[in-house]
Amino acid sequence: MCPPAALRTSLMSVTEFRAVASSLPWKHALRKAQCPRLLALLASAILPLCMVPASALAQQRTAARGISSRSLPDAPLPKSDPQNSVPQTPPSGGSASVGGTVLDASGGTVSGADVSLMDGDGTQLHTMVSEANGEFNFAKIPAGSYLVTVYAKGFAPFTSAEFAVAVQQAYELPDVSLSVATANIEVTVRPTELIAAEQIRAAEKQRLVGFFPNFYTSYIYDAAPLTAKQKFSLATRGTFDPVAMLGIAFAAGIEQANNSYAGYGQGVAGYSKRFAAKFADGRSSDFLTHAVFPALLHQDPRYYYQGSGSVKSRFVHAVTSAFVARSDSGRPVPNASYLLGDMCSGALSNLYYPKANRGAHLVFTNTAVGLAGRVGTNLMREFLSKRLTTNVSGDGKQ
Secondary structure: OOOHHHHHHHHHHHHHHHHHHHOOOOHHHHHHHOOHHHHHHHHHHHHHHHOOOHHHHHHHHHHHHHHHHHOOOOOOOOOOOHHHOOOOOOOOOOOEEEEEEOEEOOOOEOOOOEEEEEEOOOOEEEEEEOOOOOEEEEEEEOOEEEEEEEEOOOEOOEEOOOEEEOOOOEEEOOOOEEOEOOOOOOOOOOOHHHHHHHHHHHHOOOEEOOOEEOOOEEOEOOOOOOOHHHHHHHHHHHHOOHHHHHHHHHHHHHHHHHOOOHHHOOHHHHHHHHHHHHHHHHHHHHHHHHHHHHHHHOEEOOEEOOOOOOHHHHHHHHHHOOOEEEEOOOOEEEOHHHHHHHHHHHHHHOOOOOHHHOOHHHHHHHHHHHHHHHHHHHHHHHHHHHHHEEOOOOOEOO
16 A cells, blocks of 8 residues: 555646646547556556655655755754853852850850851851850851851950861861950150159149149159259249248348347348348258259158158158158158258358358358248148148148
């Protein structure tokens, strides 16, 4: 039996043959004859077509497709190059974890510490606070290299060594031990001269009842020692203070009223001589006892207010300070500056006092008056001056 395609081809051949035969003038002769030769001719035309094998037809279809496909341009075929494939986004989490316990140097747990998980390159990834038992745990992290930093108040910062974590590994960080933070104490060292200069400026603001100078009372018990230049500067500031000039005028008036040192006489001339004598006494005494001898003997001319302890101890401190001074190095030494200063000042007074009053007795009288006055002044400084002085710059011995 012929395949359907072969049969259609055979029928088309027969139809074409009939069309050709119908156009011939001798078609009636052939139709009437119906001779065996005509049948044999038809059989010889149809039978070869029916005997074409199916495989040959398949080859013809394949060849036809090949021809038609070769007549079109080749289309690009998809490539499976892995480099050109779309990258896949890695998962945001992982299967590993890192945990540990924050301890102090004694082995006790530290809660509330800031624990940070860092990438191997130092990038901070996660931060958490250690629990009440000091534990911490970073879960669902990918495999990789990490390090852990810990910060806690009162402890030095901790940074672990870099470690590697594998997939699904529960890594336990060892030795998370915090040491106590060392205190950072910043000490500014300034020259002693600068400290003393600041203390002098503060002392120059001290005045009894806001009026009389009280420059030589140090309410800072451990005050910085004065340089020689500072001793002369303070003596100049104190002895030429306007209030000191008023004191000289008042003392000269009392002597004028009592006719002390009668050789000076009375009236304006007598008062002027007494004023000049008191001025010279005070200036020579101040410079000799507060500047010249303290600079030469390296002694401090100031009175150091104690302000604490029993009344007896404070009384003894006030009286002995007239005879015992503090050296520039802070040691107690005999107050030679006051003694020598008063004696030299008394000796100089022999140059301008009346002849009737000159002599050794004038020297010793002035020296005794100077020492007695210093004892009385020190007692007043110790027990009254702090309450009566403005701009007090210290609290004495504590």
